[in-house]
Amino acid sequence: MISVFNPYDGTIVDSITESNLEDVEEALSILDKNKKIIGNLPLYKRAEILFNTAKLIEKNSENLAISLVKEVGKTIKEARIEVRRTAEIFRLAGEEAKRIHGETLPFDSVKNSENKLGFFIRIPVGIIAAITPFNVPLALAAHKIAPAIAGGNSIIFKPSTLTPLTDLKLCQLLYESGLPEEALKVVVGPGETVGEAIVKDQRVRMISFTGSREVGFNIVKKAGIKKISLELGSNSALILSDKGDYKSCAEVTVKGGYAVAGQVCISVQRVLVHKKVLEDYLNYLIPLVENIKIGNPMKEETDMGPMITESAAKRVEEWIREAVNLGGKILIGGERDRTLMEPTVLIDVPLEAKVIKEEVFGPVVTIIPFESLEEAIKIANDSKYGLQAGIFTDDLEEVFYAIKNLEVGGIMVNEGPSYRADFMPYGGVKDSGIGREGVKYALEEMTEIKTICFNLKGGLS
Ligand code: NAP
Numbered sequence: 001m002i003s004v005f006n007p008y009d010g011t012i013v014d015s016i017t018e019s020n021l022e023d024v025e026e027a028l029s030i031l032d033k034n035k036k037i038i039g040n041l042p043l044y045k046r047a048e049i050l051f052n053t054a055k056l057i058e059k060n061s062e063n064l065a066i067s068l069v070k071e072v073g074k075t076i077k078e079a080r081i082e083v084r085r086t087a088e089i090f091r092l093a094g095e096e097a098k099r100i101h102g103e104t105l106p107f108d109s110v111k112n113s114e115n116k117l118g119f120f121i122r123i124p125v126g127i128i129a130a131i132t133p134f135n136v137p138l139a140l141a142a143h144k145i146a147p148a149i150a151g152g153n154s155i156i157f158k159p160s161t162l163t164p165l166t167d168l169k170l171c172q173l174l175y176e177s178g179l180p181e182e183a184l185k186v187v188v189g190p191g192e193t194v195g196e197a198i199v200k201d202q203r204v205r206m207i208s209f210t211g212s213r214e215v216g217f218n219i220v221k222k223a224g225i226k227k228i229s230l231e232l233g234s235n236s237a238l239i240l241s242d243k244g245d246y247k248s249c250a251e252v253t254v255k256g257g258y259a260v261a262g263q264v265c266i267s268v269q270r271v272l273v274h275k276k277v278l279e280d281y282l283n284y285l286i287p288l289v290e291n292i293k294i295g296n297p298m299k300e301e302t303d304m305g306p307m308i309t310e311s312a313a314k315r316v317e318e319w320i321r322e323a324v325n326l327g328g329k330i331l332i333g334g335e336r337d338r339t340l341m342e343p344t345v346l347i348d349v350p351l352e353a354k355v356i357k358e359e360v361f362g363p364v365v366t367i368i369p370f371e372s373l374e375e376a377i378k379i380a381n382d383s384k385y386g387l388q389a390g391i392f393t394d395d396l397e398e399v400f401y402a403i404k405n406l407e408v409g410g411i412m413v414n415e416g417p418s419y420r421a422d423f424m425p426y427g428g429v430k431d432s433g434i435g436r437e438g439v440k441y442a443l444e445e446m447t448e449i450k451t452i453c454f455n456l457k458g459g460l461s
Helices: 021-033 035-039 043-059 061-072 076-097 137-150 165-176 191-200 213-222 246-262 275-290 310-325 373-381 396-405 439-445
Strands: 002-005 012-016 103-105 116-124 127-131 154-158 184-186 204-210 227-231 237-240 270-274 329-332 344-347 364-370 388-392 410-413 447-455
Touching: 012 165, 021 035, 021 127, 021 154, 021 184, 021 191, 035 116, 035 154, 043 061, 043 076, 043 137, 043 165, 061 076, 061 137, 061 165, 076 137, 076 439, 127 137, 127 191, 137 154, 137 165, 137 204, 137 439, 154 191, 165 184, 191 204, 191 213, 204 213, 204 439, 213 227, 227 439, 237 246, 237 373, 246 270, 246 275, 246 364, 246 388, 270 275, 270 373, 275 329, 275 344, 275 364, 310 329, 310 344, 310 364, 364 373, 373 396, 388 396, 396 410, 439 447
Parallel strands: 127 154, 127 204, 154 184, 204 227, 237 270, 237 388, 270 364, 344 364, 388 410
Antiparallel strands: 002 012, 103 116, 116 447, 329 344
């Protein structure tokens, strides 16, 4: 059995049967035998299923939000946003399903192809494995399942064993919406066994994974020849130039640094602040951090809930201690009560400290002062990660310098790195991953191109 714990009070939310390797085999053989069922569904029917799912999510929104609060520990306000986004992702996928098309190919643009005419179409990949992390169970599952359905694919879905309950509810809603049961199978079992068996199986033609860099590396080693899309971690940088609005930047720091107790892949982690505006920025930031209400995530007034487990919170506490031992200062926060970690701001931390170099994945923001934009971008790029970055400046020259030089998958100007709209191309460079999500772009990756060429005896004229 898998027991799912409430991260806030440690009570058991529910216990479910743990899937094993036989369940994986059974799921894959059903999906494999029946993959034509979804592949042959006309596009308007796939769209209908996706639109129906969006409606059912909205109808059950409060129930789903409460379920997220109980198993993830995110606040009810955050959970409602995740549910709204999830419905939106299904709706976007319903729209995109009707826009799957190929292109005509100008064969006579090369020699010896004068008599040829052709085009390509997009066909389903086959079985797609959707493997998801604990922190955003619904919306991240939607980013995989919705475009997979739009593309006519079957899905084996392995949610995180820490937070599988809301995902199981989502699967029920998908079946109710008209998705054939033979097109989606969910298995809830440990990553090291169940996850790895899925990754290695050659009937699975694509792995769509969101999670840690370490597991991402393991997947690449074990997968064999198949498509792989990886949405991994980050230690995102936010840059405040002396020509930027320090108040908005401080507000974005709070919004992006402490959402879901910092357990977001694009959390604001390193804030690079020009020395000329450092004092103004900090004077504005610290009271905002002081005002964050932490506690019971179910209460409407709570701004920040617990971390997922006590061991995760202890790790963050240890990293703060390491930063302080290396000479860093805590400007606010730093204390822990079980899974509740205080929103923390650090400064004067040497660049080799874990809170700067690694992904903190907790409510810790480290301020790094700089003197020139060139220096700031050098520090921002000194990372194995490259998901998103933000810059606050009113100087266009600086904006374009940042666009040209920041090594990331997305740059948010006068906005934080944590900004994401679900239709935009989203993903990282370097160890932050491979490929792009955002419904249209995931759909491109979740289809294969098939090229058709006609040799016309009579020529083209
Ligand atoms: P994780 O430990 O990597 O787990 C993610 C998923 O992989 C879980 O379902 C896990 O199953 C499974 N898994 C573990 N070992 C596996 C293996 N050997 N083969 C196949 N699957 C395996 O990540 P997490 O702690 O849940 O989530 C936090 C991480 O996700 C952070 O690094 C964060 O940055 C990243 N993330 C990235 C994005 C993005 O869009 N780029 C979004 C959200 C989160 P179990 O639950 O059974 O271990």
